[in-house]
Amino acid sequence: MLAIPVLVAVLLLLVPVPQGLEPYAWHFFAIFVGVIVGLIFEPLPGAVIGLTGVVVIALFSQWLLFSPAELADPSFKTANQAFKWAVSGFGNSTVWLIFGAFMFAAGYDKTQFGRRLALILVKYLGRRSLTLGYAITFADLLLAPFTPSNTARSGGTIYPIIANLPPLYGSKPDDPSARKIGSYLMWVAITATCITSSMFLSALAPNLLALALVKSVVGFDISWGMWFIAFLPLGLLLLLTMPLLAYWFYPPEVKFNDEVPRWAISELEKLGRLSRNEILLLVFVVSALLMWIFATAWIEPAMAALLVVVLMLWTGVLNWNDITSNKPAWNTFAWFATLVALADGLARVGFIAWLGKEGGLLLHGYDPQISAVVLMVAFFLLHYLFASTTAHTTALLPAMLTIAAAIPGINMPVFCLMMCTSLGVMGIITPYGTGPSPIYYGSGYLPTKDYWRLGTLFGAIFLGLLMLIGYPWMVMMF
Numbered sequence: 001m002l003a004i005p006v007l008v009a010v011l012l013l014l015v016p017v018p019q020g021l022e023p024y025a026w027h028f029f030a031i032f033v034g035v036i037v038g039l040i041f042e043p044l045p046g047a048v049i050g051l052t053g054v055v056v057i058a059l060f061s062q063w064l065l066f067s068p069a070e071l072a073d074p075s076f077k078t079a080n081q082a083f084k085w086a087v088s089g090f091g092n093s094t095v096w097l098i099f100g101a102f103m104f105a106a107g108y109d110k111t112q113f114g115r116r117l118a119l120i121l122v123k124y125l126g127r128r129s130l131t132l133g134y135a136i137t138f139a140d141l142l143l144a145p146f147t148p149s150n151t152a153r154s155g156g157t158i159y160p161i162i163a164n165l166p167p168l169y170g171s172k173p174d175d176p177s178a179r180k181i182g183s184y185l186m187w188v189a190i191t192a193t194c195i196t197s198s199m200f201l202s203a204l205a206p207n208l209l210a211l212a213l214v215k216s217v218v219g220f221d222i223s224w225g226m227w228f229i230a231f232l233p234l235g236l237l238l239l240l241t242m243p244l245l246a247y248w249f250y251p252p253e254v255k256f257n258d259e260v261p262r263w264a265i266s267e268l269e270k271l272g273r274l275s276r277n278e279i280l281l282l283v284f285v286v287s288a289l290l291m292w293i294f295a296t297a298w299i300e301p302a303m304a305a306l307l308v309v310v311l312m313l314w315t316g317v318l319n320w321n322d323i324t325s326n327k328p329a330w331n332t333f334a335w336f337a338t339l340v341a342l343a344d345g346l347a348r349v350g351f352i353a354w355l356g357k358e359g360g361l362l363l364h365g366y367d368p369q370i371s372a373v374v375l376m377v378a379f380f381l382l383h384y385l386f387a388s389t390t391a392h393t394t395a396l397l398p399a400m401l402t403i404a405a406a407i408p409g410i411n412m413p414v415f416c417l418m419m420c421t422s423l424g425v426m427g428i429i430t431p432y433g434t435g436p437s438p439i440y441y442g443s444g445y446l447p448t449k450d451y452w453r454l455g456t457l458f459g460a461i462f463l464g465l466l467m468l469i470g471y472p473w474m475v476m477m478f
Contacts, residue, residue, distance in 0.1 A: 001043035009034025020358065025349040027064045031057055032342050036384070039339075039431070042448045046431075047331050050338030057345065058086040065349065085345065089337035093302040094151055094388060094435045098336060100305025101155035101439050102329030104285065106322050107312050108160040113278040116271055118164035122264040126168075129181050129252040133243035136162055136185060137192040141239060143289075144196035144203040149301045150424070151435030152292040153203075154193035156305060157285070159439055162189055166445065168264065169254050173444025182445040184252035187454060188243050190428070190440040194462075195242060197424025197434070199235035201227040206389040210397055210420045217401040220416050230477060231421045234470045238425075238462070245461070250454060277317050284308045284317070332442035336387065339432050343387040347395045355382070356399030360406070368409030373467065375400050376418055380426050380463050387432040389423055413478040414471070422466060429459035 012030035017023045035053035039046050057064045061082035062071060070076050089095060108114025125131045140158055147153035166172070166182030173182065197204040201211065201224045214220050274282075291304040299307075312318040323329075346352055359378060363371045379400050386392040400419060404410050427434025431441035431451045441451055 001041050004041050005034045005038035008037045021354045025351045028349045029351050047335035050335045054086045054338045058082040089341035092340045095337045097151045097302040097305050099333045103309045104156050105160040105163050107281050107317050111277040111281050113281050114164035117161045119264040119268050126261045129255050130247050133188040136189050140192040140196050145200045146293045148202050148205050150193045150197045150204050152301045154436040155439040178445045179253050181252040181254045186440045186443050186445040188246050191242050194425050194428045195238045198421050199231050204424050206393040209393050213397050214416045217398050230417045230474050233473050280315050280317050328442045332438045336438045339387040352395045360403040368407050371407050372410050372415050383426040414474045417474050425462040429455045
């Protein structure tokens, strides 16, 4: 297993450099693919794979990272710049928001507030696993229009609550019992947030960026209502059927249980009234949610999360040992930070720009409808190369819009809406595809092979339905 990612990287390094691409950019891409293969087969922990890729590129940056022009500049400090690039992912706001979400979950666990909320859910909806899946989906739907960060919404608010549900059924992380119910609930949660991120303009930060890029490149204005109506038929269908699809394709072992809801009632009685720390945690979490919804112009969502972590430490809700001993948080923090640096590096070396240019040349002379479909599919699948929807939007959306605008006959309003509303659902395809993905992947309930398999399956379903339902509906709109 350990040899597979190395072999893939070496084979790509030996392939002749494609025309129009700088050798160092192709070599960087070869290492990046090797890392992705390593994350799929996981011969070593994901953090080790990601860190290895970053270190290799930084050590051999003269051949993998920097252009000849940069190296020829006497004032360019190669070693210094290579190190700055290698650690750049650790300064990414989404990485810190993910870390904050894990700390929120630690607070829910230590105070037993998460257990209390989980018991309440189980009391009313816990007889069937399927109804719990729908409860998680609709909870995300209620928060989505008002929370422009899906990491904050799903990772910081939904995950800390549902992480307490599986143990009530004897379902434990990193254990065969995970499949009892935990795996199903975690998959439903990440899938739900991907759907709601596409459904509302205000449910995902890159949606707002996409709006500005469409206006700048094409001159087309997309309103909140237009976005919502464009995705509404597909969004409703996905929200109503997704928990059931997950129930079929990734079935929980526990489907019905009359005893657990009755047991939950007795456990709630044992918990008694809210404790001081539970009340404090509730105040802090609600404050964070309000900042995420209303104060993003004044405070970065990640900073709001860190502020709450500090408040939890000062008030004794958590102690410093709770932070340092949280292995899943630090593991996810490390592997996602390295992956962010690697994915951003693809744009830095010019690989993404070259890919967009070559794509435009390949489509020259084809039917405009076929060209639009090819561009849409390519835009969706190229998300495998990105650890950030923001980076994907910044790097690829302008190129795709420019290529499409140059092809006579393409319905640009429809094309723009298709591209923009795909940003949320495409996050399902990988364990690093959108902000909350690493949180659910790091929960211990979604093994690597299961995540990649389900990501491919649900990604194909989402893309297929976007073409079969979303596209005709948007054509009717324009």
